[in-house]
Amino acid sequence: MPYDGVSRFRRFARAVTMEVGALDTSFLGRGRPLGAARVLNAIGMGRTDVAEIRDYLGLDSGLMSRMLRSLEEEGLVRTRSHPDDARRRVAILTKAGQREFQAYEELSNARAAALLDRSPRSDELLDAMDMVASALGRDRIAIEEADPRNDAARYCLGEYYSELGRRFEKGFDVSRSRDPDAAELVRPRGAFLLAMSDGLPIGCVGLKGSGGEVAEIKRLWICPAARGFGIAKRLMHAVESVARALSVKTLRLDTNSALPEALKLYRTSGWVEIDRFNEDPYPDHFFEKHL
The missing domain is CATH 1.10.10.10 (Winged helix-like DNA-binding domain superfamily/Winged helix DNA-binding domain)
Known part of the structure; x- marks a missing residue:
């Protein structure tokens, strides 16, 4: 057989x-x-x-x-x-x-x-279920604008911070990071977007703005089980569209060498590496994109 x-x-x-x-x-x-x-x-x-x-x-x-x-x-x-x-x-x-x-x-x-x-390995079983659900439902994943303080957003941000803590050599402490205030991630300054799979959040990205022509992309995260399906690209395209609607002319972002998939995404989607533009202790790569 x-x-x-x-x-x-x-x-x-x-x-x-x-x-x-x-x-x-x-x-x-x-x-x-x-x-x-x-x-x-x-x-x-x-x-x-x-x-x-x-x-x-x-x-x-x-x-x-x-x-x-x-x-x-x-x-x-x-x-x-x-x-x-x-x-x-x-x-x-x-x-x-x-x-x-x-x-x-x-x-x-x-x-x-x-x-x-x-199940003797329920966590592994759930991870497998998440991957199957993402694969089968990839065409029905929706990008929605949300309040960065709601439960779904807080879940994604919590998972994002936990992952950085695991992947960064010296861990990650959000209190040391330039963590944006929620007011900077809502209109008319910015926005916060969620990727939703049949009612469950599986990804997020934020647009941190000040009302001016320059804004930052913050907190791009995709659930591990949903990676490889183009969701990060969809979130980035969506957040760029929001930035244009808010009259933002230039976008910036920072990231860390411990996140090679993020570096690859930015380098292959029109972002240009620039000099450091902030004092955040965690990033070591800085990018810019003109809209």
């Missing part, structure tokens, strides 16, 4: 199909298949535009209509015309639908916790 890449992938796909109950006619014992449960979940998680839900789940219009009709007949969902566009439809959960959504959430959380509890 072959043990090549295709065979291993197919074994993985069969295992996931069994674990998530994709073939069950009553997903998690709630009386409906996985597809209908996913539609209910998408609405419960805040997606109300029917076309958006269909695209998010990769469903054709006929199947989406049948699933919505089934959920409506159960009294779990109501659909109506969009208030701003009669050609579009929106879906909302009824009170019964909200209770069913919550029941699915509790069962799904318990199932995930049980799988992790019985």
